[in-house]
Amino acid sequence: MDITQFVAGSIGQWKSQRSAHHMIFGHFEAVRSEIEIVALTLDDPAAIALCQAYDLDPSQAVMPFRMSWEGESDWDESEVLKGSTVLVPIPDPNLPNRGRLLRDRGYAETIPAAAHYHITEDGVFVLITEYDRAAAEERIWFVNPNLRFRVSTIKTSDGSGVVTASFSSELRAMTTT
């Protein structure tokens, strides 16, 4: 599994169930959402602009994509969780299955964030994002071509404490023909 295969397998529409465990108080949160992942071309203006924002050469990019989501949490059913982000993988030219993943907004904060990824021998895509006061780690893998799992942790930036752990099961939405 390399980054090209990983992104190619992710293109499509997904129904997500996400459970968050808020560790300090032992709270559970349940989120249902629809996720759409769309491939962008290498000359897509949003992908090029993102590379330029990080002072990176757009020719280093592979498989840029846009991810959009819309869902609701059982903590506040009146609030719609909705968003969209452009993501651009930049493989490391020297290290196999490692690189950076640029995006135009982070998951945990709304400032632009550069994340580092690697893909394990076991086929798990691991993404680590450092923020000012927190770090996020995501582990994403395919159970089969139509089911992805995603385990996310938000840690304090010194790495000592895990604040939130969450698990998503993402099932490919059946296309209606």
Place this chain on the structure above:
Amino acid sequence: MDITQFVAGSIGQWKSQRSAHHMIFGHFEAVRSEIEIVALTLDDPAAIALCQAYDLDPSQAVMPFRMSWEGESDWDESEVLKGSTVLVPIPDPNLPNRGRLLRDRGYAETIPAAAHYHITEDGVFVLITEYDRAAAEERIWFVNPNLRFRVSTIKTSDGSGVVTASFSSELRAMTTT
């Protein structure tokens, strides 16, 4: 990470939050439980009996342990989920970080089950148990010495469908001194 280190790191008391995703109907289930993992000696009668039940030489066993749990689900708060099982790792003499894990009852069914484990280069303990009509896969890893994650899937035995996916975060219970 080898089986000895994995079991040694697991000994103790844990507070578990478990979220199950019942995939077909998109249901969420939340389970809170206390888990206790106690080391057994190699000459423990329960460990020896378990080896004998599988026609295996008890001298092949390493780090037998007993796991007990007590908890409740938000699906039926009147029902107490409670149980205890003896587990005996039997490393494969020829393959590093692979072997069998004997136990005196399975998670998904109550018949004795022999499971196969391996530990990935990434330190994930992967356990696969085949039942008559289903297969269970568990992936367990340490985020830090006091926090374990566990992702479990129950599949139909032909491997085609995932029926249930669940995620546990297991936080080491603070000892009162």
